[in-house]
Amino acid sequence: MPRVLIADKLSPAAVAIFKDRGVDADVKTGLTKDELLKIIGDYDGLAVRSATKADKDVIAAAKNLKVIGRAGIGVDNVDIPTATAAGVVVMNTPFGNSITTAEHAIAMMFALARQLPAADVSTQAGKWEKNRFMGVELYGKTLGLIGAGNIGSIVADRALGLKMKVVAYDPFLSPDRAVEIGVEKVELEDLLARADLITLHTPLTDKTRNILSAENLAKTKKGVLIVNCARGGLVDEAALRKLLDDGHVGGAAFDVFVEEPAKANVLFGAENFIATPHLGASTNEAQENVALQVAEQMSDYLLTGAVTNALNSPSVTAEEAPRLKPFVALAEKLGAFAGQMVDFGIKSIDIAYEGEVAKLNARPLTAAALAGVMRPMLAEVNMVSAPAVAKERGITVSESRQDDSPIYESLIRITVTTEKGKRSFAGSVLAGTPRVIEVKGMDLDAPFGPTMLYVNNVDKPGFIGNLGALLADAGVNIATFNLGRVSAGEDAIALVGVDQAPGDDLVGKIRDLPHVKEARTLRF
Secondary structure, eight states, X not given: OOEEEEOSOOOHHHHHHHHHHTOEEEEOOSOOHHHHHHHGGGOSEEEEOSSSOBOHHHHHHOTTOOEEEESSSOOTTBOHHHHHHTTOEEEOOTTTTHHHHHHHHHHHHHHHHTTHHHHXXXXXXXXXXXXXXXXXXXXXXXXXXXXXXHHHHHHHHHHHHTTOEXXXXXXXXXXXXXXXXTOEEOOHHHHHHHOSEEEEOOOOOTTTTTSBOHHHHTTSOTTEEEEEOSOXXXXXXXXXXXXXXXXSEEEEEESXXXXXXXXXXXTTTOTTEEEOSSOTTOSHHHHHHHHHHHHHHHHHHHHHOOOOSBSXXXXXXXXXHHHHHHHHHXXXXXXXXXXXXXXXXXXXXXXXXXXXXXXXXXXXXXXXXXXXXXXXXXXXXOTTTHHHHHHHTTOEEEEEEESOOXXXXXXXXXXXXXXXEEEEEEEEEETTEEEEEEETTEEEEEEOOSEEEEEEEEOOTTHHHHHHHHHHHTTOOEEEEEEEESSTTSEEEEEEEESSOOOHHHHHHHHTSTTEEEEEEEEO
């Protein structure tokens, strides 16, 4: 009988599901790390919420562990790369607390607009400061939505019911989907200039970190109200405090912080700042939903091998796995390449399969490619959820198959269509290793590395030397160097594997080199 350790508080109904399905579930909450390390080796599964940290030490001690289930969406407390290396499937429950989190954001909007917390404290202190707490109506105001996925679209629906105007910035929101949910799709600059109130509903990734930076906050309307019930780190907290103090920002309400638990924070004490202790998912209904879901998912996996909402494992049968494995890796890495190269709203994604790979089950391959494309902006997307997320955002996904491949035994090509045009990327598996073989119509042959530099330039003498000199001066070692070009003197690309991640300053210097059109850091 499989054994599961429930290390954080879950609904008794979830415990019952494990036992009814034939899984031995032990409830041991509040364990110290040392206590967890001593017993985790006895278990096949670990069920957690946010308190227990499944870090590299815990995973290393968990010799029999097969699955970690997170009752909730965020997996900041799980070391996914270490779990993946150890062959441990990591699951979450991405949709169980969407309504609850959206309702909390709406509640924060009302609390800000009417200064409810301060008014409550004042009134209960025996004061009657009716003239002090002059609020604003939400009716007729423009709500700026950063992130229009599952939770963001629910917030938009509620805001429209309040007769607010909703504008949304989300690179994955298609124009058709924007019309469907009743919002106006805009670029971030437009949203900052127009919004009376801004609410964030996006994961924390390299692209979204400090999306409300000091620079962007300065572009907002005077008196803007800001709500963050998504993730700490989306807003520059120090810059926001300065703008609260000088009156540019009229108020802010945060449920999440860069460091949690937030016993102290630069925002605390600011006038018209409201803080709650990460309560977005804290309702009886949400706790019950995610607990039941994680129990079902973990039981299915341990008893039958079925994988649902896995963040690091493809959904494939045991028979298909050996043949699909290298192509799943190729599809995801090629998708990640495409996703990191796209800066505008995605309208469609086409995945073409040529040669032997065209004869395989394409569903996990397409799911892997979609997850790769969307993960730079949506860190928590996975192979299971990627097709639904794409559909939710109105992204058209298509597949094509061709039995023959002119050069390679198997080839996968991903074409991403945005509002600005198309970008195409092709790859193949050579000697069991995924490789990039075409970018922008230019042939090359490059292995994927953990960190890579992509440079698009005009093919002129001196470029390679100048690039090498900049990398050397910055102490960045070159691991691989692959080139492609149209012809001499025309468009060219360099794909450079590096041992150290280049900083923003270095990438800026590369962009400033003569004849360079574009330079980016890519991570795989």
